[in-house]
Amino acid sequence: MLEIHNLSKQFGDSEVLKGVSLKVPKGEIFTIIGPSGAGKSTLLRLINLLDTPTEGTILLDGTDIHKEKNMAVRRRMGMVFQKPAIFNQSVYENVALGLRFRQIDERVIRKKVADALAIVGLTGFEERKAKTLSGGEMQRIALARVLVTDPDVLLLDEPTANLDPVSVRVIEELVQRIHHEFQTTIIMSTHDMFQGQRLAHRIGVMIDGKFAQFGTPREIFTTPNDRFVARFVGIENVIEGRIISKDRGIAFIQVGRITIQALSPLPVGTDVTIFFRPEDVAISCSSSHAESVRNVFPGQIVSITPMGPYNRIIVDCGVKIIAMITYMATEDLGLKEGSDVCVSFKATAPHILAAEE
């Protein structure tokens, strides 16, 4: 239903979007993930008619929205911004605003506002001054304000970027609930890749004004197209090597002085990049392992960095391999910087791409 063709946007000398194309079918939750400044907000703003593209077209059910620029098209969309815009009025007036613009009968407005406040869990807040609410509550008001207008397309521009973790969960559940109840097409940007994974049917990774990859969350998180996407989705182990032999689908990849075994259809002699997640790497003190674990390399711990319940451990095995293990396991094994250990991972863990030229 929403089709974007070759969309570009230039602000002065800087090209923020560089020929973006995208199709979002009706009823899909599409998440744009990518680092800050990649152009995510600009894309959403162009869809919402807040900015004009330098080139390219956006079609909503076949209508070129920037050509038509009519109110009817705009009023089919609703957008929630990173910073919730709250008007210095009551909660009721804040939520009713879009309906006021549509000159809806006051009785209908009252009903719709009450319904929307119920959905976002703020029933009874009508007469409160909206400015006195918390950040999370304000963002829920912003969602309710868009909901009352029954948008066909809901645009969410990093709606949880400024919120505490509890409020983030509340907003995420709301997004899922809204989608479940109204089958709204939702296009959402986030720099939180896990949020993208939690909410999206499909993800587009935007890097430097272009989509580097489209895919289901699983595809994006396990089989990145290139090292930029890999880095962004947390695949920290990116290693260059060459396939030196093959045995029934298993490629033996020479990396410095070690040989990594991985599933790959690529032929012998190919220069490849090996991607695997730190979470797929185990650390032990002995080199005896189950047969299925084909990759076992001795090495020495270079650094241990705490990350929440995990420790990020870098082990030098000739190449540096990053592992993510729980702090409990770290303590049980008595791991310290300088400890001699073995790292291990299955042949199915790495994702192999032919090296980029």
Place this chain on the structure above:
Amino acid sequence: MNEIISGFLTALHLIITLDPGVIEISIRSILISLSSTLIGALIAVPIGATITFSEFTGKRFLVNIIQTLYALPTVLVGLFVFLLISRAGPLGFMRLLFTPEGMVIAQTVLILPILVGLTISALKGLDTTILDTLRSLGATKIQFLRSVVKEARYAIMAAVVLGFGRAISEVGAAIMIGGNIRGHTRVLTTAISLETSMGNLAVSIALGIILLMIALVINLLLAVVQNR
């Protein structure tokens, strides 16, 4: 020194006993300045909003000019309006010279730059997300302007109060256009000027105190509204 103290005492007497002459002048002052402020606001706020949210060449220059005119000398406004409404002027046929209506026109002209300029400042202070949200919610141009003015209402009210203060306290245009005719165009400022030159210090002080009290009351009202 004694003269001043006795002036003060007489002044308090005039105010407390609600001296008819003093009350009449005060009410006229308030009515004329209130009228010019209201008319000025009705003209200035839409103009200010339109300027703020339109893009055109020379916009910055225009805003600079408007800000310069904050300090517009009252006698210049008096002269300008005099030329406009005196017998020989383009609006001479309306016979507005030496009338309260003429004074309202002069004061409106005087405070328009402040009202327009401060409206622009007030609207510029709004968060861009507020503006984006209004557009995103499908506001028409008119709905948009109405909403931003509503959102900036307290800052705009402060501008209007400032405008009223300038209108009620100016004397140059009031005397040139009104002529200080007793019972017709005599207002607080022109009366103070006249009474002082005639040596009636007590009356002048009384009128001065009233002038200050009006300003005080208006500002208190504004503070109450803004804190609500």
